[in-house]
Amino acid sequence: MGNCCATPGSPVEKNKKGQKKNKANPFYGDEYAVSNGSATTFKLRVLKELTGQDISSQYDLGRELGRGEFGVTYLCTDVNTGEKYACKSISKKKLRTAVDIEDVRREVEIMKHLPKHTNIVTLKDTYEDDDAVHIVMELCEGGELFDRIVARGHYTERAAAVVMRTIVEVVQMCHKHGVMHRDLKPENFLFGNKKENAPLKAIDFGLSVFFKPGERFNEIVGSPYYMAPEVLKRNYGPEVDVWSAGVILYILLCGVPPFWAETEQGVAQAIIRSVIDFKRDPWPKVSDNAKDLVKKMLNPDPKQRLTAQEVLEHPWLQNAKKAPNVPLGETVKARLKQFSVMNKLKKRALRVIAEHLSVEEVAGIKEAFDVMDTGKRGKINLEELRMGLQKLGQQIPDADLQILVEAADVDGDGTLNYGEFVAVSVHLRKMANDEHLHKAFAFFDLNQSGFLEIEDLRDSLNDEVDTSEEVINAIMLDVDTDKDGRISYEEFVAMMKAGTDWRKASRQYSRERFNSLSLKLMRDGSLQLGN
Secondary structure, three states: OOOOOOOOOOHHHHHHHHOOOOOOOOOEEEEEEEEEOOEEEEEEOOOOOOOEOOHHHOEEEEEEEEEOOOEEEEEEEEOOOOOEEEEEEEEHHHOOOHHHHHHHHHHHHHHHHOOOOOOEOOEEEEEEOOOEEEEEEEOOOOOEHHHHHHHOOOOEHHHHHHHHHHHHHHHHHHHHOOEEOOOOOHHHEEEOOOOOOOOEEEOOOOOOEEOOOOOOEOOOOOOHHHOOHHHHOOOEOOHHHHHHHHHHHHHHHHOOOOOOOOOHHHHHHHHHHOOOOOOOOOHHHOOHHHHHHHHHHOOOOOOOOOOHHHHHOOHHHHOHHHOOOOEOOHHHHHHHHHHHHHHHHHHHHHHHHHHOOOOOOOOOHHHHHHHHOOOOOOEEOHHHHHHHHHHOOOOOOHHHHHHHHHHHOOOOOOOEEHHHHHHHHOOHHHOOOOHHHHHHHHHHOOOOOOOEOHHHHHHHHOOOOOOOHHHHHHHHHHHOOOOOOOEOHHHHHHHHHHOOOHHHOOOOOOHHHHHHHHHHHHHHOOOOOOO
16 A cells, blocks of 8 residues: 555546546445434445455454554464464554545455465455454565675675565566566565574555556656666656666665665656766675676666566576675675664654653553453454544554553553553553653763763663674764754754655655656756656
């Protein structure tokens, strides 16, 4: 589910143009009809086919695994077998247009359409109730791509080739079955488990679309640093996936993205110019074959760009096991590690928030717990907690509620027993506004100077991750936007609320901003529309 518009001739457009005034809205179904006296209203129906309406009858929703613009992904447990899965829950309140609804429907249809593949996450079940769509999928517990890379003793060109072969095989399979991914990036690939030989899996098809040979698209979607130039020109096809994979390959080999700037306009201009830097370290010691593949995947002319099949036939990937096994150097690992540590800095701050909220008595805790424990199992899951609080008149933002639940879930089973529920309840009245961010900032501000300095970051993260001086300095440079050598409270809040590193750029950039950006670039003459 992501920021994308309906394609010309898509079901949304056809319904808008072709339906008669008295024809039923395709997003409302009879099974969602509610009679109220003499009147009948229809509730929103998103999915065409679903496993059921009550997800709690089969699964317990536990801790949060990830968060996007429209949905939150939770750890979920099959109540009958105890097996663990991932559940992406999409709030219907956030589906404001027919296009949004069609996006969710298409994401599920694409996952059902693609054949079972070792490197693509498997769809398990789909549920839809009055409030949300729940997509239950295979759980990938092996962590993110970059985390695995930096955890290894050394990182080589050969290791990058193995990763790239997997990514391009996913692209090839998608294209073979008429699916364009449109949002390839490192964080959309997770390892299935923690074993050394764990499969790397594509996990997110929220911006993917079906396409036919020769069909062109004009919606500006995806993550800015991975966008092909023809996306900004609003005239593209499946070749954009090869470009995005080429950006990932460049990053795998040197640790930074090929097209980088401080502003959105600067990023777009760099993409349009498509000048690739092969001078910085470690490029002088990267093989000519690897550089040749990068150039051919990042060819700004989509007609000249390699297809997925041609990428797989390239000598560098054909001989992946013979690619140089010489370490690319500590600089590359440090760059990749910076992106990983930035996420851990945020998670540490969120945990501090939960741990330092002031305690306040709340009446009727036991009674509230009994009401929420609808299954009478002596524990409640996140969905039961959210719904119970709503009934009690307490509207807690999802992000704040998740902070509390993660802090209170001592046994880590994704649910709250009564003792853990008490820990959540006593904190609920102090979750307003930015008070919790002030507490987190104060935790990191060890000398109470009102600013976070290099020493503060180093001391705060020492027990979390093995951080080198270079990584800490790089994080400081990212967050310290006014470049005064320290992080103010305002800069800290900006990091927590918006995300400052390029890996988090995906859905924080709305299509309106990039639509207006492309228009501005065209007015400036730096962007020419393709034919």
